[in-house]
Amino acid sequence: MTKNPDIVLFEKVQSRDSKAFDQLMREYSPELYNFILRIVSNAEDAQDILQDTFVRVWEKSHQFKGNSSIKTWIFRIAINLSYTHLKKRKRWSLSILDEIKSLISDSDPVQDTERVHNSMLLEKSLTFLTPRQHAVVVSRIYQDLPFAQIGEALGCSENAAKVHFHEGKKRIESYINKQVS
Amino acid sequence: MDKTEKFIKDELSSGVENTEFDIDSVIAGTHSSIKKRATRRKALYSSPVVLVLLLIGIMALPGNDESATLPGGELIVAGWEYSWTETQNLDLENSQGTVFFDQSVDYLIDDNYFTYNEDADALLDESDLEALLGYLKEA
Numbered sequence: 001m002t003k004n005p006d007i008v009l010f011e012k013v014q015s016r017d018s019k020a021f022d023q024l025m026r027e028y029s030p031e032l033y034n035f036i037l038r039i040v041s042n043a044e045d046a047q048d049i050l051q052d053t054f055v056r057v058w059e060k061s062h063q064f065k066g067n068s069s070i071k072t073w074i075f076r077i078a079i080n081l082s083y084t085h086l087k088k089r090k091r092w093s094l095s096i097l098d099e100i101k102s103l104i105s106d107s108d109p110v111q112d113t114e115r116v117h118n119s120m121l122l123e124k125s126l127t128f129l130t131p132r133q134h135a136v137v138v139s140r141i142y143q144d145l146p147f148a149q150i151g152e153a154l155g156c157s158e159n160a161a162k163v164h165f166h167e168g169k170k171r172i173e174s175y176i177n178k179q180v181s
Numbered sequence: 182m183d184k185t186e187k188f189i190k191d192e193l194s195s196g197v198e199n200t201e202f203d204i205d206s207v208i209a210g211t212h213s214s215i216k217k218r219a220t221r222r223k224a225l226y227s228s229p230v231v232l233v234l235l236l237i238g239i240m241a242l243p244g245n246d247e248s249a250t251l252p253g254g255e256l257i258v259a260g261w262e263y264s265w266t267e268t269q270n271l272d273l274e275n276s277q278g279t280v281f282f283d284q285s286v287d288y289l290i291d292d293n294y295f296t297y298n299e300d301a302d303a304l305l306d307e308s309d310l311e312a313l314l315g316y317l318k319e320a
Contacts, residue, residue: 018212025208033202038193047202054211055218122192141186142193173185 010070014061025054028071032078039082039138040089041123049085053078068149076153079139083154086131125175133168136161 009027012020029050036053037046056077064073126134132154139145139153151161182190 022208025211026204029202029204029207043202047207050202051207051210051214054207055214058211058215059218118188119192119195122189137189138193141189169185169189172189176185176188 006070010061010064013058014064021054021058024057028074032074035075035138035143036078036082038142039079039135040085041126045085049078049081052081056081072145072149075139075143075145076149079135079145079150079153080155083131083135086134089131121176121179122172125172128171128175129168130164132156133164133171136164137168137172140165 009020009024013024032053033046033050036049037043040046040049053074057074060077064070068076126137129137135154136147136150139150140147147161147165148158151158154161156164
């Protein structure tokens with residue numbers, strides 16, 4: 001029986017093959033980058049976190065025990081780093097206005113205004129979430145990761161991750177309802 | 182998937198454009214970071230900081246000479262349960278000591294000295310507490 005090519009590649013990374021590591025980065029980067037971008041909403045930060053994620057993958061590759069897929073394991077590292085980044089950003093008090101300004105400047109005025117409006121609505125509603133709720137909501141809905149894996153990445157239990165998810169969703173709902181009504 | 186989840190998924194999928202990024206610079210940056218961190222790690226392991234961290238880890242463990250003061254021979258069962266709990270606690274605290282040590286080394290390498298305060302903030306995050314209380318009320 002042939003081995004999963006991802007596992008073969010990862011085993012090479014575990015044995016410190018830097019070419020295999022480059023290949024792994026090329027393979028996972030696009031999806032991983034888009035996922036991180038959804039959490040941190042900033043292209044530059046997303047690229048930095050992507051880089052940090054791969055540094056951790058290289059350093060901790062021997063800790064991978066095969067309890068989840070390699071992809072899930074790498075995404076867990078990315079969630080953890082994105083969450084830490086959101087916590088720091090909260091500490092630096094990046095204002096909601098700055099976020100919206102950057103969204104407006106990035107958007108093309110010719111584009112469908114409703115889509116831009118909805119996108120801004122969601123983006124603004126996400127800023128009312130705690131970093132943990134934000135990370136859980138994006139990981140669950142965008143990446144469809146199981147709560148157990150998300151909880152492990154964020155250092156909380158599966159049930160706590162569910163609580164953060166429902167509370168986050170409730171906050172988004174309540175913000176959107178206020179804006180729409 | 183309910184209405185809200187669908188809205189979030191749709192907007193997450195289309196809201197932020199898939200920005201192009203330079204994969205080659207990510208790869209080069211990653212290799213450079215790995216080398217820098219390896220150098221720092223090497224310097225750190227040869228410094229007294231690690232010894233201090235180890236000592237703190239050891240001191241955090243409970244002493245093994247603590248024994249239960251059982252008032253009579255009739256409490257053999259209670260004594261067994263006590264010893265068993267002690268052993269479990271020791272295992273737990275031992276593993277916590279190892280985690281503490283690993284995290285400390287990581288944080289020092291990252292020059293991330295305020296992480297412990299951040300963790301404390303996370304524990305005291307009022308909104309998280311609110312979320313939990315709301316959940317308990319609903320339950």
